Amino acid sequence: MAKESIKAKQRKKIKMAAKYADKRTELRKAASEGDWDAMMALQKLPKNSMPIRVHNRCQLTGRPRGYMRQFGISRVTFREMALNGKIPGVTKASW
Known part of the structure; x- marks a missing residue:
């Protein structure tokens, strides 16, 4: 499990990216037209x-690797939850 400080830093980055998204798109559009002040x-x-x-990090553990976008969790957490039946519609394959 990731340290709480790393998870907090991630949440801070997400919040800041959302806050400046509109301003950043406007400035990028103006900068692409050659406006030096915008740059x-x-x-x-x-x-x-x-x-x-x-x-991308696991929402439950904060693990940065093995992230599954469809579920928002890491592969390790996904496997544990799937085996316990906590993810609806997901079963272990057997053939």
């Missing part, structure tokens, strides 16, 4: 306001 303003925004800095 400078874009650089002055906080680094963590970029959505690319948000890393």
